[in-house]
Amino acid sequence: MKKIAVSIGDINGIGIHIALIEHSNIKKICHPLYCAHQEIFEKACDILKVKMPKDMEFLPPKQNIPEIIPAQINSQSGRYSYESFIKACELADKNEVHGICTLPINKKAWNLANVSEIGHTEVLAKRYKKDTIMMLGCEKMFVALFTDHIPLKSVSSHINTQKLISFLLTLYQNLKLKNALVLGINPHCGDGGIIGDEDxxxxxxxxxxxxxxxxxxxxxxxxxxxxxxxSNRKKYSFFVSMYHDVGLAPLKALYFYESVNITLNIPIFRVSVDHGVAYDIAYKSEPNTQSYLNAMNLAIKNGFLYE
Incomplete structure (x- = not known):
């Protein structure tokens, strides 16, 4: 049975609750290793008033145990979620796990904890010195992003033919695509240059x-x-978007609870839920766990997308 490291994300959000809800199902398909202290899960169970599963295995980061403060953004939870992620990466680097699955972080909490990278994808790019590709989706549709966490005003300056050639070639080599539909950037793809020449x-x-x-x-x-x-969604399963929100808005409108986030072009396999920390429901009501289940199933398949 494959071992999957689970980075628990922001402890003040819904990540721990998701892991607790689905542990009994996840353990049937893989051996999950939770990168956290058992004491944190025990505290979460106290807050949620649920029983702690007896067979959860923990490999905690070398980090002080912070207090859970539901729905609060703070540096302690930011630092802990970052260290949990690094622990998962270390396990993958040593081939002690087959892949890693990350639960949601809060980017502002990382910033407060003086983490220099914006999020998971940027950490992976720096750690492995690779041009990472962020791809999100589900069995029905995947969207790869040429630019991801940059301001809209900066997108046009990033549209460069040679960089895009490299990106598309890397995407093909990582996925062995049969075909993919590439989105333009200007209205009507520029209408022959009268609404911009980026296309x-x-x-x-x-x-x-x-x-x-x-x-x-x-x-x-x-x-x-x-x-x-x-009609296009019948013909194509893979789409390439020049800008984060242009590609992800339709994906999330169609498949919000099903989608997962995959980091391509790195030496380890990393998959994540495709949603945030949901502070509005954290420790109050039960979160939807479908993205987590899909992510774990994909991690077990090691990213094989064509079954």
């Missing part, structure tokens, strides 16, 4: 990378407002 760079990158691969894998650019039409 011409995207078109050139698609043409060049298909020549390198030797077949037509990437199609586009397609105007984002029609890219996710029902």
């Amino acid at each position: 011409e760079k995207i078109y050139q990158a698609i043409e060049d990378v298909n020549k390198i691969i030797g077949k037509e894998i990437f199609i586009g650019p397609i105007p984002p407002d029609t890219a996710f039409s029902p």
